[in-house]
Amino acid sequence: MDTATYFLYILISSMVMNLALALYGVFYKPHLTKKIISLTILGDTANTFALIIGYRLWPGETTPSRPPVLVGWTHLNKTMLQQYVSSAVDPLPQALVLTAVVIGLAVTLFLVFLALQIYRHYGTLDVREIRKLRG
Amino acid sequence: MIGPMEIMIGITALAALFSTAATYLAITEKDLVKAVIYSAIQSTIYAFIYYMLMAPDIVLVYIPVAVGLYPAVILVLIRKTERWEKD
Amino acid sequence: MKRLVGLIVIILFILAFSLLLVVAGESIVPGRQVRWLARVYLNTSYNPWSPYFTVNSPESVTSVVWDYRGLDTVFETMVFYLAIIGSIALARGYRKYIPAKLDYSKLGLSIIVKTVTRITAPLIIIVAASIALHGHLTPGGGFQGGATGAVAPLLILIIFSQYYLIRRGVRKESMLIVRSLGLTGIGITAIAVFLAGLAADVHAYVLQNQAKATAPVSAPAYIDNQLISGTLWFFNIFEFFAVLAGFTIVLLLLTIPEKAYQDGGVK
Numbered sequence: 001m002d003t004a005t006y007f008l009y010i011l012i013s014s015m016v017m018n019l020a021l022a023l024y025g026v027f028y029k030p031h032l033t034k035k036i037i038s039l040t041i042l043g044d045t046a047n048t049f050a051l052i053i054g055y056r057l058w059p060g061e062t063t064p065s066r067p068p069v070l071v072g073w074t075h076l077n078k079t080m081l082q083q084y085v086s087s088a089v090d091p092l093p094q095a096l097v098l099t100a101v102v103i104g105l106a107v108t109l110f111l112v113f114l115a116l117q118i119y120r121h122y123g124t125l126d127v128r129e130i131r132k133l134r135g
Numbered sequence: 136m137i138g139p140m141e142i143m144i145g146i147t148a149l150a151a152l153f154s155t156a157a158t159y160l161a162i163t164e165k166d167l168v169k170a171v172i173y174s175a176i177q178s179t180i181y182a183f184i185y186y187m188l189m190a191p192d193i194v195l196v197y198i199p200v201a202v203g204l205y206p207a208v209i210l211v212l213i214r215k216t217e218r219w220e221k222d
Numbered sequence: 223m224k225r226l227v228g229l230i231v232i233i234l235f236i237l238a239f240s241l242l243l244v245v246a247g248e249s250i251v252p253g254r255q256v257r258w259l260a261r262v263y264l265n266t267s268y269n270p271w272s273p274y275f276t277v278n279s280p281e282s283v284t285s286v287v288w289d290y291r292g293l294d295t296v297f298e299t300m301v302f303y304l305a306i307i308g309s310i311a312l313a314r315g316y317r318k319y320i321p322a323k324l325d326y327s328k329l330g331l332s333i334i335v336k337t338v339t340r341i342t343a344p345l346i347i348i349v350a351a352s353i354a355l356h357g358h359l360t361p362g363g364g365f366q367g368g369a370t371g372a373v374a375p376l377l378i379l380i381i382f383s384q385y386y387l388i389r390r391g392v393r394k395e396s397m398l399i400v401r402s403l404g405l406t407g408i409g410i411t412a413i414a415v416f417l418a419g420l421a422a423d424v425h426a427y428v429l430q431n432q433a434k435a436t437a438p439v440s441a442p443a444y445i446d447n448q449l450i451s452g453t454l455w456f457f458n459i460f461e462f463f464a465v466l467a468g469f470t471i472v473l474l475l476l477t478i479p480e481k482a483y484q485d486g487g488v489k
């Protein structure tokens with residue numbers, strides 16, 4: 001049995017469980033604030049999946065994988081570049097997640113304003129009571 | 136065979152388990168202020184997971200957004216609306 | 223009906239999880255090698271030996287964000303812009319609420335917290351600016367710097383109250399101007415090399431950074447022997463201002479007291 005793969009499966013299964021819990025919160029919790037909290041957890045978990053796809057296991061027993069930042073570019077030679085390419089993780093999912101986090105916050109702020117307006121109109125944030133007030 | 140790589144991924148997997156616990160508490164909590172705090176704990180653990188997954192850029196953007204700004208915004212929303220989630 | 227939706231969700235979850243387990247061993251669980259595309263990005267992001275493919279930036283993530291996938295990021299900036307515009311539109315109808323008797327020294331939290339914030343808020347802004355300015359050399363960039371810098375106005379809003387910021391000129395209108403300048407800068411930087419190519423009558427692309435084999439015009443990679451990686455540095459600075467000002471507007475609008483809505487406020 002490969003221990004590293006087992007640990008990675010624990011990581012992925014936890015993220016799947018978080019995804020399920022967040023979906024449950026979005027669908028079944030009646031309060032709009034709780035729905036917003038669940039939605040952010042959902043987004044963060046999706047971002048974590050993207051990062052797990054981009055990760056790479058250590059290329060050797062003693063050579064760790066590295067962040068995708070080239071260190072020592074002022075005195076670069078071809079061996080250093082070769083080592084960098086053979087040990088750095090995938091930069092593409094990180095670039096996609098980077099913008100997704102900031103835009104997720106902007107969209108969450110938009111939802112917060114929507115919830116505030118709903119509270120001013122109906123006096124409550126519980127979707128069951130809102131449904132009762134306006135059919 | 137437990138090498139350094141297995142220890143690193145094992146710590147990450149342990150953190151992921153704790154994040155699941157924090158998510159469960161955040162979803163099931165009736166007091167919304169406590170729910171936001173549990174959600175912030177979950178975000179902190181996620182930041183640690185991103186660090187272990189070799190993504191320093193994401194950690195830099197995720198810590199101010201998910202641990203700083205976002206709980207504060209939700210707390211302002213709760214302060215302006217209502218605190219308790221009814222059954 | 224509610225139970226049916228729940229049942230559908232559970233069944234879809236089981237199906238999706240089994241699909242995940244099937245493909246997990248091949249593509250979701252990471253291996254010791256990365257994909258071919260990732261190797262290309264890592265190999266060319268700073269590579270003096272292949273001058274027609276390199277971005278001249280040691281930071282591969284910033285290279286992907288603003289050069290290889292620059293168009294994606296420009297459109298994501300547009301989504302950000304629209305979300306902020308939506309928030310501002312929803313907050314219309316507010317007036318500035320200023321109480322009749324306003325004693326600035328009585329507002330906000332205690333003097334200890336205020337003194338600590340006076341020290342830390344400029345430090346946060348400085349750290350954010352350094353994250354943004356070094357984005358092409360070390361982990362960081364415009365998005366990270368803007369998000370970090372937005373913590374400082376939030377702290378001031380909560381600890382000093384809103385009137386402190388408004389009295390110092392940080393109001394919605396001025397922040398809108400800063401943000402519009404940032405977005406305009408991003409647009410101009412995106413087409414700068416293209417316009418230079420038009421002027422020099424050679425082939426050039428929109429969002430081009432360094433010279434390509436068929437488009438021999440490039441933004442300067444070094445200024446005064448300092449590596450700025452062409453357009454990446456300008457993109458980072460403008461994105462920093464756009465993100466910082468956008469978040470500041472929304473936080474200002476969010477912390478307007480509810481009284482301003484209830485009795486119309488004082489003009």
